Amino acid sequence: MKGEIKDIRTRKLLNSRGEETIEVEVDLGGVVGRFSSPSGASVGEHEAVALPEGGVDKSMDLIDNEVKPRLLGRDPTEQFEIDSLLKEIDGTENFSRLGSNASTAVSIATAKAAAKNEGMFLYEYISVLTGSNPSIPLPLGNIIEGGEHAGEGATEIQEFLTIPVNPPSGQQAVFANALVHHEVGRILSKEIPSFGGGKGDELGWVAPLTTEAALEILQKAIGKISDKVGFEIKTSLDVAASEMWDGSVYKYRRDNDRDTESQIEFITQLINDYDLYYVEDPLDENDFEGFSKLTKKIGDKSLICGDDIFTTNKERIQRGMEIGAANTVLIKPNQIGTLKDTLKAIEVAEKNNCYTAVSHRSGETTDSAIAHIAVACSEIIKTGAIGGERTAKLNELIRIEENGNIPVAITGD
Numbered sequence: 001m002k003g004e005i006k007d008i009r010t011r012k013l014l015n016s017r018g019e020e021t022i023e024v025e026v027d028l029g030g031v032v033g034r035f036s037s038p039s040g041a042s043v044g045e046h047e048a049v050a051l052p053e054g055g056v057d058k059s060m061d062l063i064d065n066e067v068k069p070r071l072l073g074r075d076p077t078e079q080f081e082i083d084s085l086l087k088e089i090d091g092t093e094n095f096s097r098l099g100s101n102a103s104t105a106v107s108i109a110t111a112k113a114a115a116k117n118e119g120m121f122l123y124e125y126i127s128v129l130t131g132s133n134p135s136i137p138l139p140l141g142n143i144i145e146g147g148e149h150a151g152e153g154a155t156e157i158q159e160f161l162t163i164p165v166n167p168p169s170g171q172q173a174v175f176a177n178a179l180v181h182h183e184v185g186r187i188l189s190k191e192i193p194s195f196g197g198g199k200g201d202e203l204g205w206v207a208p209l210t211t212e213a214a215l216e217i218l219q220k221a222i223g224k225i226s227d228k229v230g231f232e233i234k235t236s237l238d239v240a241a242s243e244m245w246d247g248s249v250y251k252y253r254r255d256n257d258r259d260t261e262s263q264i265e266f267i268t269q270l271i272n273d274y275d276l277y278y279v280e281d282p283l284d285e286n287d288f289e290g291f292s293k294l295t296k297k298i299g300d301k302s303l304i305c306g307d308d309i310f311t312t313n314k315e316r317i318q319r320g321m322e323i324g325a326a327n328t329v330l331i332k333p334n335q336i337g338t339l340k341d342t343l344k345a346i347e348v349a350e351k352n353n354c355y356t357a358v359s360h361r362s363g364e365t366t367d368s369a370i371a372h373i374a375v376a377c378s379e380i381i382k383t384g385a386i387g388g389e390r391t392a393k394l395n396e397l398i399r400i401e402e403n404g405n406i407p408v409a410i411t412g413d
C-alpha cells in the first residue's frame, strides 16, 4: 500500500549512560516508525557529529522547522532520496548542523515506517533495498571492558570479547556469550580480591587486569563454556588504539609505551598466543599504512577490523581497501548519519571481499534496528553480551531467526 509521511515527531530521552538523546517518529497516518539514536564515548575523529551545538534541543528544533516541512507528503519508500535530502538540508560535510543522531533517527524511522506499511520486517525491507540474502550474524559479546568505557583501574584495552564459531544457531550463539560472561564473573570473584562486580558502559566486567591476565581469564571461561555448549568460542579484542596514541607512541599505563612497530608486534603476538578471531582498531585511526602492514602479516588467520579508521565512511573504506588496510569493517549508522550511507559503506566493504560487523555504541538505547541491518547484509553483530539495551538487539536476532528460518552467516573458522 502506498504510504505518505503525515507527521514527524521528536522527543528527548535517555540513553544507557543517562545522557540525553533523540527519538524520532515518522507517522504515515497510524503506521509509525520510531528510532532512538545511540552515542559513542570513544568517538572517531572522522565521524559525523552526533549532536550539534545546542544539543538534542537544537536537533529537535531543526527537525520541526526544516526537516518536517520538506518530508511531509513524501513516499517513505523513497529511502535514498529522503536520505539525500537530509544531507542537503543539513548542508555540512559531517551533519554538524542537524547532528547525525537526528539524521540517523529520521532515516531509520522512515525505513521502519515504510517496512511496516509494506507488511515486511525491517530486515526483509533492507534486503530488498540492497539485493542481499539475509543471514544470522555471529554475535561478538563484550565480556571484559576498559579504556574509555571504564575507570582508570580497568584494563587498558577497551574490549575483550567472545564470538562463537560454527554455532548451530544464532540463539545458541547469543546464549553462549552470556554464559561466558557469567563464568568470567565467577572467575573474577574468586581470583581478584578487590573485584566488586563492577561493569563498564557496555556491561562488560571491569577489573584491574593486565591485557594478558584478562585474556587468560577469558580462555579459561571459553574452555569451560565451549565444552558445555558443544561448539567452539573464540576470543577477540577492540583495542581502540586511537585512545592510546599520543602522536608518537601508544601509551600503556600498566606497560611500556609502544611505537608503531612494537604495537604491530604486540598485536601479532596476542593473535598467536590467544588465537584471536577478531581484532578491532589495533592501530591509530589515521595509520592506514600500519593497518595494512598488520593485515598483510596476519593474512586470513584473524579478522582485522577498522572502526575509528573508517567511521562507516565509504570513501575512507575505499581508501583502506586499496592498500589492504583491513579484512573487516565496523558499521555504526550514526557515524555517517543515514541508512543510505550505512548501506553504501557495507556495499564497498563487501565488494572488496571484507566482512562487516554492525555495531552498537557504548551509550545505547533499547532500539533493535541494528539487528535487522546486520541480518540483512552483515556477517557479525557487535552488541554486548548482557544488559537491557544490548539484549534488545540480541533478543530481536533470536526472533528474526525464528521467523525467517535464516542460516548462520559464517561457517568454518
Ligand SMILES: C=C(OP(=O)(O)O)C(=O)O
Pocket: 039, 040, 041, 042, 043, 044, 238, 240, 307, 359, 360, 361, 362, 363
Ligand atoms: C562501540 C564502541 O565504542 P563507542 O560507542 O564508545 O565508540 C567501539 O569503539 O567499538
Ligand SMILES: [Mg+2]
Pocket: 238, 240, 280, 281, 307, 308
Ligand atoms: Mg571500536
